[in-house]
């Protein structure tokens with residue numbers, strides 16, 4: 293008996309990297325898993341049946357799984373993914389919105405297509421796949437459901453060359469906060485996960501950091517790959533995760549942490565239109581208040597070895 297026994301989980305982008313490891317871990321904990329994957333390359337071009345390999349792996353280990361090859365970036369695709377869960381297992385409890393691509397360019401060189409595609413797969417993809425599940429939760433009063441979205445440090449803190457990706461990932465954090473509010477009364481938790489793992493998406497960065505070649509980076513190292521993320525997401529998806537909602541959890545490569553939420557540091561009010569001379573004092577004092585807060589946060593974020 294695993295912590296997800298009796299649950300039906302959908303993992304988008306479950307054919308590679310973090311998604312693959314989450315699908316395998318969910319199944320090893322007793323979930324019936326829909327492995328969705330369009331099967332394209334890192335930049336989203338092409339298609340393949342890579343989801344079949346993960347389904348075969350789950351079945352070979354004695355688990356239950358079904359493949360889906362739809363794109364998360366269309367409404368039809370989102371509906372198709374939900375329908376696969378219904379056709380194969382007659383229910384749905386857990387959705388992990390993990391599918392993703394990269395089209396990195398600086399603002400000077402980015403094309404409209406590169407912008408649109410990344411926003412479509414990541415941000416619109418979260419909407420397309422979540423909506424049929426949310427409607428099902430409401431219509432059937434399905435209790436204790438989970439939605440785990442995939443954000444990124446790139447969206448939360450910013451990263452050079454990724455205005456499209458970081459916009460989508462920051463949007464996903466906002467989507468998470470609002471969906472958590474909308475689904476609260478049904479007992480569904482909605483959280484965002486900010487991962488760090490060695491996958492084909494990050495292999496070039498790992499190679500650059502280690503001074504090696506991208507094609508020689510080991511994507512199956514259990515200490516650095518998606519393996520390091522799957523237990524955290526499984527925990528959130530299990531009954532233990534009840535009541536945790538609207539949060540941004542960060543983890544991978546041996547770390548787990550929680551990100552702060554946007555909040556007001558200092559607020560001044562007036563009953564007239566601000567005079568520039570007033571702002572000369574107030575705006576620097578706002579930044580002083582923020583600096584004190586940032587220093588306390590930085591102290592709390594120093595890693596604690598366990």
Ligand SMILES: NC(=O)c1ccc[n+]([C@@H]2O[C@H](COP(=O)([O-])OP(=O)(O)OC[C@H]3O[C@@H](n4cnc5c(N)ncnc54)[C@H](O)[C@@H]3O)[C@@H](O)[C@H]2O)c1
Pocket residue numbers: 304305306307308309310311328329330331332333334336362363364365389390391392393413442443444445486487488489490491492493494518
């Ligand atoms: N690896 C990291 O360190 C890291 C850091 C921050 C965020 N992320 C996010 O984690 C998630 C997983 O990334 P990964 O590193 O495992 O990458 P990956 O490339 O190994 O896996 C992504 C999977 O999504 C699939 N996919 C892409 N477009 C799709 C579509 N339209 N429909 C269905 N499937 C589609 C791909 O085929 C691929 O199998 C992504 O959302 C990524 O942005 C990863």
